[in-house]
Amino acid sequence: MLNVCALLAGVDAVHDLHVWTLKPGVVMLTTHIVTTTHKPQLVLHDIEEYCKQNGIHHPTIQIEGQHHSHLSDEDVALIPSHQSTV
Numbered sequence: 001m002l003n004v005c006a007l008l009a010g011v012d013a014v015h016d017l018h019v020w021t022l023k024p025g026v027v028m029l030t031t032h033i034v035t036t037t038h039k040p041q042l043v044l045h046d047i048e049e050y051c052k053q054n055g056i057h058h059p060t061i062q063i064e065g066q067h068h069s070h071l072s073d074e075d076v077a078l079i080p081s082h083q084s085t086v
Helices: 003-009 040-053
Strands: 013-023 026-034 058-064
Touching: 026 040, 040 058
Parallel strands: 026 058
Antiparallel strands: 013 026
């Protein structure tokens, strides 16, 4: 899931990704997505659609700008090599 999110257009980094089953048939997801796009709602829509198509019907996604202060060195490592870093 982490790799898929990072490969979606407009996604610069993914961190704090958590996926779990609340009860049979109810899969939950929370994550932070870093983007520099001027249309973050399109990125959010694409991720929500991906989740829906893959059986995750309850995603909670926080969109952040690339200069977000919570990115650690470990998080920066999740940025694809063709993208810029913080």
